[in-house]
Amino acid sequence: xxxxxxxxxxxxxxxxxxLGLGTLTACSSDSAAAGNTDKFDVVASFYPMAFLAEQIxxxxxxxxxxxxxxxxxxxxxxxxxxxxxxxxxDAALYLKGLQPSVDEAIGQSPVGTKIDxxxxxxxxxxxxxxGGHEEEHAEEEHAEEEHAEEEHGHEHEHEGGKDPHIWxxxxxxxxxxxxxxxxxxxxxxxxxxxxxxxxETLVGKLNDLDEKxxxxxxxxxxxxxxxxxxxxxxxxxRYGLTEESISGLDPESEPSGARVKEIQEMAKADGVTTVxxxxxxxxxxxxxxxxxxxxxxxxxxxxxxxxxxSRGDDYFQVMEVNLKALQTALGTK
Numbered sequence: 001x002x003x004x005x006x007x008x009x010x011x012x013x014x015x016x017x018x019l020g021l022g023t024l025t026a027c028s029s030d031s032a033a034a035g036n037t038d039k040f041d042v043v044a045s046f047y048p049m050a051f052l053a054e055q056i057x058x059x060x061x062x063x064x065x066x067x068x069x070x071x072x073x074x075x076x077x078x079x080x081x082x083x084x085x086x087x088x089x090d091a092a093l094y095l096k097g098l099q100p101s102v103d104e105a106i107g108q109s110p111v112g113t114k115i116d117x118x119x120x121x122x123x124x125x126x127x128x129x130x131g132g133h134e135e136e137h138a139e140e141e142h143a144e145e146e147h148a149e150e151e152h153g154h155e156h157e158h159e160g161g162k163d164p165h166i167w168x169x170x171x172x173x174x175x176x177x178x179x180x181x182x183x184x185x186x187x188x189x190x191x192x193x194x195x196x197x198x199x200e201t202l203v204g205k206l207n208d209l210d211e212k213x214x215x216x217x218x219x220x221x222x223x224x225x226x227x228x229x230x231x232x233x234x235x236x237x238r239y240g241l242t243e244e245s246i247s248g249l250d251p252e253s254e255p256s257g258a259r260v261k262e263i264q265e266m267a268k269a270d271g272v273t274t275v276x277x278x279x280x281x282x283x284x285x286x287x288x289x290x291x292x293x294x295x296x297x298x299x300x301x302x303x304x305x306x307x308x309x310s311r312g313d314d315y316f317q318v319m320e321v322n323l324k325a326l327q328t329a330l331g332t333k
Contacts, residue, residue, distance in 0.1 A: 043111070044092075044094070047305045051314065061184075067305060092109065097123075120179030125163065131243050177206065213235075213238070217326060220327075223242055226243075226267060227245045274325075298328070
């Protein structure tokens with residue numbers, strides 16, 4: 001809703017360039033999309049937040065994502081240009097604890113509406129194992145993991161040790177959507193009715209997705225699945241599964257030899273068939289482990305970004321492909 005900057009025609013830009021004054025091209029459409037439109041301008045930290053903003057805001061919002069398609073969001077460093085985009089926007093939507101540079105930039109920004117998705121649902125601590133094992137066993141495993149992380153210097157940086165991957169649980173994601181909708185209504189009351197309607201529609205679709213996962217994973221031969229990155233702890237808990245990850249919450253951390261051996265033994269004991277890797281991180285670890293143990297590999301997409309390599313064009317399409325991949329790996333009927 002900020003005042004739109006004057007538009008410079010292509011012919012005028014060409015004339016300026018011919019005069020050697022190309023610096024005036026800074027008034028580009030890219031800049032306009034990040035806080036100089038006549039809409040409610042939202043800067044989102046990465047894809048799951050941008051998707052919420054677009055679905056809820058509809059025609060009334062202009063959404064800019066700080067994380068580009070194909071970029072690993074955990075590693076994002078905010079540029080000076082992006083800091084300026086934040087300052088020119090009406091709202092910032094982010095998930096505190098996932099991207100430290102985003103947390104810092106938004107914390108220092110004068111943007112009027114700051115929406116932290118982590119405050120809109122409940123977060124839990126997850127290590128390399130999460131989900132359906134017995135509570136006592138899980139506590140023992142967690143203590144061992146913490147000790148191993150301290151020894152190998154692999155403590156993750158997420159605030160309070162909380163797992164930020166809430167969007168992979170449709171129920172938690174729906175809770176976040178409801179909170180975002182209310183924040184939009186308050187910040188842009190002229191369009192509150194539309195935001196409310198769009199939020200209800202989105203929450204309904206997320207509830208339907210939850211039912212698909214609940215039904216689709218109910219009758220399975222095995223409830224254990226292996227991933228390279230501990231992104232699916234909330235999903236595992238929601239549907240009575242157990243995620244065993246080769247690395248922890250940080251997708252770039254290297255697993256210890258002891259952890260790899262433990263995963264190999266667990267896969268054999270639990271009848272695991274598949275090692276899942278993801279689109280934005282190297283598949284080398286997964287394929288090495290699978291080759292050593294005779295397992296298959298497949299993609300389980302944590303939906304941190306949509307690229308040409310994604311198995312779908314948006315959150316819902318990719319989540320349904322994830323469901324099919326889990327059904328195949330877990331032997332559902």
